[in-house]
Amino acid sequence: MHELSIAQNIMDIVNEQLSVNNLSRVTKIGMRIGKLAAIEPASLKFCFEIIARDTKAEGAVLEIDSVPIRYRCNDCQLDFILDELDFICPNCMRNRLEIISGRELQVVEMEAY
Amino acid sequence: MKIGIVKDILEANDMIAEGNRRLFKGKGTLVMNLMSSPGAGKTTLLEKSISALKDRVGIGVIEGDIQTELDAERIHKKGVEVVQINTGGACHLDATMVSQAIEKLDLTNIDILFIENVGNLVCPAEFRLGEDMKVMILSIAEGEDKPLKYPLMFHESQVLIINKIDLLPYCDCDIMRLRENSLKINPNLNIFEISCKTGRGLDVWYEWLIKKVGGRH
Numbered sequence: 001m002h003e004l005s006i007a008q009n010i011m012d013i014v015n016e017q018l019s020v021n022n023l024s025r026v027t028k029i030g031m032r033i034g035k036l037a038a039i040e041p042a043s044l045k046f047c048f049e050i051i052a053r054d055t056k057a058e059g060a061v062l063e064i065d066s067v068p069i070r071y072r073c074n075d076c077q078l079d080f081i082l083d084e085l086d087f088i089c090p091n092c093m094r095n096r097l098e099i100i101s102g103r104e105l106q107v108v109e110m111e112a113y
Numbered sequence: 114m115k116i117g118i119v120k121d122i123l124e125a126n127d128m129i130a131e132g133n134r135r136l137f138k139g140k141g142t143l144v145m146n147l148m149s150s151p152g153a154g155k156t157t158l159l160e161k162s163i164s165a166l167k168d169r170v171g172i173g174v175i176e177g178d179i180q181t182e183l184d185a186e187r188i189h190k191k192g193v194e195v196v197q198i199n200t201g202g203a204c205h206l207d208a209t210m211v212s213q214a215i216e217k218l219d220l221t222n223i224d225i226l227f228i229e230n231v232g233n234l235v236c237p238a239e240f241r242l243g244e245d246m247k248v249m250i251l252s253i254a255e256g257e258d259k260p261l262k263y264p265l266m267f268h269e270s271q272v273l274i275i276n277k278i279d280l281l282p283y284c285d286c287d288i289m290r291l292r293e294n295s296l297k298i299n300p301n302l303n304i305f306e307i308s309c310k311t312g313r314g315l316d317v318w319y320e321w322l323i324k325k326v327g328g329r330h
């Protein structure tokens with residue numbers, strides 16, 4: 001629901017990296033977004049496209065790698081992936097689970113010149 | 114050229130939240146982030162809690178809404194310090210908004226600071242504010258399936274307040290099922306069943322709050 005402010009945050013990171021590396025244009029931005037991050041990739045791309053207009057990021061591609069939800073069971077130590085947020089361990093059927101990935105919201109790579 | 118970086122987009126928010134947390138800790142203020150869908154009863158619960166407790170503990174409130182000062186006016190009438198944040202469209206409070214709001218509060222006299230988040234069961238769970246605990250309110254008219262549909266918020270909260278139990282005769286909500294679904298997602302949840310209308314269950318909540326504050330001094 002807050003894709004626009006996230007797009008603005010991405011823009012800030014891009015600008016910072018361009019200036020640190022003395023570059024003038026970004027063409028691709030690689031991201032990792034967890035399934036639990038409450039961010040809709042299509043909507044984020046749309047918002048970013050609008051924000052990037054007339055900037056050093058105009059036309060840059062947002063490449064989004066979706067990160068699945070991974071759990072670790074605190075009872076039997078099983079490490080597993082589920083597509084949904086379900087809180088039952090498939091091995092021991094208990095529910096003391098820790099979310100170890102799926103909440104990511106990261107910029108991990110940029111292509112720039 | 115390729116630039117490899119790993120930058121958390123919410124890192125800036127987390128850093129500011131950490132600053133808020135340290136400030137609260139230094140002042141000895143217990144901070145609760147109240148989250149629910151619109152209309153579950155956050156402001157009503159605050160009004161009740163303030164009336165019952167303000168002679169025993171110092172209370173402050175930050176009200177978050179997309180627009181209007183209506184909730185801050187309701188709290189102001191109860192005679193405690195309150196700051197309204199208008200997010201201007203944003204679906205959640207963030208740490209910066211809270212850090213600006215606390216500049217307007219004298220935390221030295223505040224033992225408990227309640228932050229009423231924007232009514233929304235999804236986004237507020239993503240943004241740390243520097244709170245000690247997240248408190249979720251669900252009214253029974255919303256149905257027993259909500260923990261399964263909005264699991265992250267139930268997972269992140271330490272407390273679940275089930276409100277409007279006076280409406281049980283008029284709703285088909287199965288409250289045992291609601292408890293079960295909630296505990297399945299978060300076995301550590303402290304659950305309170307209350308009615309702000311009849312007052313049922315409120316005493317247990319007040320005593321729990323007093324104990325929480327007492328434990329910090």
Ligand SMILES: Nc1nc2c(ncn2[C@@H]2O[C@H](COP(=O)(O)OP(=O)(O)O)[C@@H](O)[C@H]2O)c(=O)[nH]1
Pocket residue numbers: 149150151152153154155156157158232276277278279280307308309310311
């Ligand atoms: N029947 C009943 N109504 C309640 C109860 N608690 C709050 N309400 C009503 O629910 C509506 C929304 O409450 P409010 O506190 O403004 O919700 P908020 O949006 O979460 O702050 C108001 O009309 C309240 O009077 C309750 O326990 N029982």
Ligand SMILES: [Mg+2]
Pocket residue numbers: 155156157184229
């Ligand atoms: Mg309210």
Ligand SMILES: [Zn+2]
Pocket residue numbers: 073074075076077078089090091092093094
């Ligand atoms: Zn297990």
